[in-house]
Amino acid sequence: MPAIPVPRFDQFYRHAELTRLLQDYAAALPGLVTLRSIGKSWEGRDIWLVTLTSTATGADTDKPAFWVDGNIHAAELTASTACLYWLHALVTGYDSGDAQARQLLDTRVVYMVPRLNPDGAELALADRPRHIRSSTRPYPYDEAPVDGLTIEDVDGDGRILYMRQPDPHGPWKAHAADARLMVPREPGEFGGTYYRVMPEGTLKHFDGLKITANKDVEGLDLNRNFPAYWRQEFEQVGAGPYPTSEPEVRAMVDFITSHPNIGAAVSFHTHSGVILRPMGTQSDDDMTPEDLWMVKRLSELGAKLTGYPAISTFHDFKYHPKEVITGTQDWVYEHLGALFWTVEIWAPNKEAGITDYQWIEWYRDHPPEDDLKLLQWSDTQCNGQAHVDWKPFQHPQLGMVEIGGWDKMNFWRNPPPHLREREAARFPAWLAQLTLSLPKLEVLRTEVRALGNDTWRVRFAVANSGYLPSNISKRAIERKTVRGTVFQIHLPPGVTLVSGRERVEGPHLDGHAPKATLQAFLPNRDITADRAVVEWVVQGAAGTAIALSATADRAGSVHTEVTLD
Template identity: 80%
Template sequence: MPAVPVPRFDQFYRYAELTRLLQDYAAAAPGLVALESIGKSWEGRDIWLLTLTDAASGSDGDKPAIWIDGNIHAAELTASTTCLYWLHQLVSGWTAGEAAVRHLLQTRAVYIVPRLNPDGAELALADRPRHIRSSTRPYPFDEEPVDGLTIEDVDGDGRVLQMRLPDPHGPYKKHEGDPRLMVAREPGEFGGEYFRLIPEGTLKNFDGLMLNANPDREGLDLNRNFPSGWRQEFEQLGAGPYPTSEPEVRAMVDFISRHPNIGAAVSFHTHSGVILRPMGTASDDDMTPEDLWTYKRFSELGAKLTGYPAISIWHDFKYHPKQVITGTQDWVYEHLGALFWVVELWSPNKEAGITDYKWIDWYREHPVEDDLKLLKWSDDHCGGKAHVNWYPYRHPQLGMVELGGWDKMNFWRNPPPALREREAARFPAWLQQIALSLPRLELLRAEVRALGEDTWRIRFAVANAGWLPSYVTKRALERKTVRGTVFQIHLPPGVSLVSGREREIGAHLEGHAPKTSQQAFLPSREITADRAVVEWVVRGARGTALALTATADRAGTVRTEVTLD
């Protein structure tokens, strides 16, 4: 059997290399890792999904599962690295006999899609890259721009920086203490040396006066294409012509819809260094209290284990105070009722020692002292590559300009190579704890008692061995996306039912999470709400074997057999 591969976490893999790496994992651990394509991207690339579970202890569909994805946005490549990191930790941990990993993969399934958007990532990793939002499909129109600036790498160095042009009407000036840094011109200021800052790119039909940056011809945002809360382009940019119109999103939606055993999901993005929890469309006051308590509990665990703060999307992470943004979190939690988090990997601000900042608000306005800290961080820890010193370049349309400024792809959207593994390594412990907390159906008892010569009572009892209830969230109950425990007796020829039904739908099962503290005024009376029992009376010949199954959508399936004896 081939050895377990050892990936490079300090580099981003192109599509062909990534495919070979995933194939190597499947070949190295055939009873543990299965690789499949869940669909094709717009350009026809396979969207790879890995299923990790111990096949000897049951199929993935019979076990509760967690879903992990990354790189839905084109240039957010560290998200893919983080998925690969947990994949490697699970496979190597299993091989090394780590008890927690073995228990996880014997009792649960893990679904990992390292790169949900292979086309956009390939464009971001091209020799002359462009950094679009998501898919490479032209949207909302097919036409190439006839004028204006297209943002791209013009000098072929693999970076998309900024262009600096002297202009007496320009809004920027050099910082007095460090002329590399461009700062905003003060209100009413005049008489100095001023500049325009323009994204690096090429121009069409420039008249020497008017200059505008074109929106990306590829205007889709795959994270806005999910069914729940979908809105048209005039309300939500990049949402596509209709929900799941895009093959990448449709592949994910189809797979999760076919796998009701998925009780929790985490989607990795960049950047901000924060864990985001639902809801995205309503405040905590409007959230089902039990779900809010669960989210806060697991989010606090995430903050403790990763070092990332955990915050509410609605309350703390809006692009605009009046704007509501819907996406994956709304579909997975608000629509399906499964637990879901978005992780925004990596914070250059924090790395530079900027601690007093609030996520999105910082990008609207912040003190120049923060920029100086970031510049020092570039000098001291990035070899001066995070902020590129301005250098002259003869632009094909503009003539002599200077290129430089922040390399956002390699140091803002993603950490520098030396820090990528460190960021990815923050998450396996938290992901594992979520997965091990999922509900899990276990056999308690399957017994037969003779009631007469050919009449028998069969008693079948199961329990939820997980921390979470079998339905996972109250939202799932409200939306009717999960059923209670489904018991089934499979009658062979010659056996008939005297009482009971072949299929019985029983109660939902609570988990072992305590509902109240031991000092509560009103302690819980539901002492065995984690258990369910069903009885049948059958008529059949002694020695006949009967199969029994019990299934809870998000807690898995129990299969057993009894003999009339």
């Protein structure tokens, strides 16, 4: 059997290399790793899904499932690295006998899509890259720009930086302590040397005066194309013509809706160094309290294990205070009632020692002292490459300019190569604990009692051994996306049902998560809410075997057999 592959976590894989790597895992570990394509991207690339579970202990669809994906946004490549890191940690841990990895893959299943948007990632990794938001499909129009500035790599160095030109009306100036650094011109300031700063790119039909940066022809944002709270372009840029119009999103939606065993999910993005929790469209006050308490508890666990603060999307991570953004989180939790987190990997400002910052607000405005710290970090930790020194360049339309400044792709959207594995290593402990918290249906007891005249009473009891309830959330019950525990007796020829129904929908089952502390005012009165029992009366010959099964959508399925004796 082939050896387990050893990935490079300091590099980003192009699609062909990623495909070979995932195929190598499946070939080396056929009892743990299954690879399948869940659809094709806009350009026809496979969207790979890795199923991680021990097939020796049952089918993946009979086990509670955790979903993880990455790289829905084109240049957020470290998201894919984080998925690969957990994949490798799970299979090597299982292979070496690690108790947690074995428990997880024996009793649960992980569905993993390391790169949901292969086309956009391929463009970001091209020899002459472009950094678009998401899919490469032209949207909302397919015409190329006829004028304006198109953002691209002008000097052919494989990076997209900034261009600056001296301009007495320019809004930027060199910092007094370090002339490499561009900082805003002060209100009312005059008499200095000022610059106009713009993205690196080329211009069409430049009149010598007006410069407007063109929007990317590829204007989609796949994370705005999900069914929950979808809005048209005038309300939510990049949302597409209708929900799930894009093949990448449709592939994910089709898979998750056809796998009701998925009870929780994490989507990896970059950057900000935070864990985002529900909800995205409403405040904590509007959230079902029991769900909020549980999400906060598991989010704080994430903060403890990863070092990333856990914050509310609605309260703490809006691009604009008067607007809301919607995406995967709102569909998975607010529509389906499964738990969901978005992880924004990597915080370069924190890396530079900037600790007093407020996620989105910092990007709107921050003191120049923060930029000086970042510049020092670039010089001492990144070989001066996070901020590239300005160099003269003869621009084909603008004449002499200087190209340099912050390298957003390689040091902002993603960590530099030597820090990528460190960032990815933050997450396996939390992801594993979330997965092992999923509800797990188990057979508690079976009984057969003779009632006379070949008549028998059959009892079947099951229990939820997991931390979370079998419904996962109150939201799932409100949205009617889960059923209670469904029991079924499978009658063989010669056996008839005297009382009871062949299929019975029982209750949702609590997990072992505490509803309150032992000092609470009122005790929990339903002591065994994690258990359910069904009984039937059947008539049949002694010695006949009867199959029984039970299913809780998000807690998996169990199968057993009793003998009439």
